[in-house]
Amino acid sequence: MLNIADALHTWCLESRPFALATVVQVTGSAPLPVGTSLAVNADGHAIGGVSGGCVEGAVYELCRQVVDEGDAPVRTRFGYSDDDAFAVGLTCGGELDILVQQVDPKPQLPVTRALLWATTGNPTAVAQVVDGPPELLGRTLSVSGDGTSYDGSLGSEGQDRAVAAQAHAHLAAGRTGLVDIGGDSDTCPERLSLLMHVNAPRPRMLIFGAVDFAAALSQAGAFLGYRVTVCDARPVFATAARFPHADEVVTDWPHRYLGTASVDSRTAICVLTHDVKFDIPLLTRALTLPVAYVGAMGSRRTHRERLQLLRTAGVSEKHLARLRSPIGLDLGARTPEETAVSITAEIIAQARQGSGTPLTWSEGPIHRPHPVPASTHH
Structure with a gap:
């Protein structure tokens, strides 16, 4: 429901009753994740969606019935129809469980x-x-x-x-x-x-190194919903004008900034500095933090030399194994924009436990469930 919270709150302020349909379970491949909602008010106006179009019409009618008649909450399932391609069903082959309830504002x-x-x-x-x-x-x-x-x-x-x-x-x-x-x-x-x-x-993306690749990556990160910070020790390069898509541009030594930055298990750290005086102290700190992703740009030779310097600095093999370098997936990227797609693709694959291989070459469900946070079962 929170994907349409702004509109729903407006309806509440206007004292408009509405029916709320929410995806509560997904089996197999389905267009939208659990928690996605569609709402219909007493005037028949709809916001949001639950299926990307497959079963929207049927869910809309169910919402109209619930909001008009004040019915009790109802949970129903929509799945793939083999008999009629135009029947109510998910042509992607998955199944959705939808909970529809009336909301008194x-x-x-x-x-x-x-x-x-x-x-x-x-x-x-x-x-x-x-x-x-x-x-x-x-x-x-x-x-x-x-x-x-x-x-x-x-x-x-x-x-x-x-x-x-x-x-x-x-x-x-x-x-x-x-x-x-x-x-x-x-x-x-x-x-x-x-x-x-x-x-x-929003999860954070920390980009170190105010270079052209960082400009493209900050735009890609913002598109994916990250709160993007670009950090570089050189004030002539670390300017807001060069990185219009970043939420903030910081002039500081990378390792010193990272020591004060707020990070969590969703944070992505991308090291694009290409300079050992920045890379080594920064990565020494970054690889010990409980973040989602740490990647560093450079050739394979640079990576081998960087690993040796990090070992000399006392970084353990366990922590070194977390380093994604050379950074990104093998897409054949060359331009800054292509490289940004390569890096963000790897970040997504790691976060979603994807293999990074073409879907054409794989079988089974396209979408994987989220890992369950710790301590969520009794």
Whole structure:
């Protein structure tokens, strides 16, 4: 639902009831991930989407029925139709489970307050019951960014605390995903399946080296939704005018800046400096950080020499194994723009556990599920 939070919050402010359809489970290949929503208000206006077009019409009609008649939440499945290519179904071969529920836009309701949190830019996780007792289906509980408070209730205090902990774990990882909890007397007497919607700050891409390749990479990173920082110790090159797509341009020694920068498990660090006086102290620090990706530009010869210098600097083999160098996937890239695609392709492949090989040469599902954040199951 958070993919259309701005529009939904506007409907809430205008006191417009609406039906919310959310992708709560994906099997096989499907166009859009879990957590994606389509909403339809009482006037028949629709925002968002759940399938990229395959079953949009059928879901729209179901939303109209729910919002017009005030029906209880309903969960339904759409899958591939072999008999009729034009029938309601996913021609990509996957299956979608959709939860449709009516939302009353009263300001005191947890879902309305959750949408407000999300639209004001606050990190927010919303736990939505997508399977369980009928009286709990569609109910939400929201968690603030620091995890110290939550809003809403799913029943018992122990149950709420357990769900809040799971939601905060997903918020820390910056990932929307499904969680099953319950079945024990101490926390949740009833087993629940919850969809954790996450509105997290943009992940960071730290680019070191104010070169032409960095200009192209900062544009590609911004396109992918990263908050991009370009850092270089040379003020003549590290200027905002040279990097209009970067969120910030920093003039500082790379290793010194990295020592104060805020990073997390989604951060990508790209070292394009081509200079050992910058590379070695920077990579010595970067390879020990709990980030998603560390890549360094250079030839294979440069890479071998760099590894030896890093070993001399005391970097362990375990940490050296994390280094992606030469940086990027083998796309035959030559220009800065092509190289930026090569680098971001490798970042995506590592984050999504992709192989980097052409889909033509592989079999099985195209889309892989997100890795489950630590401590999300009881």
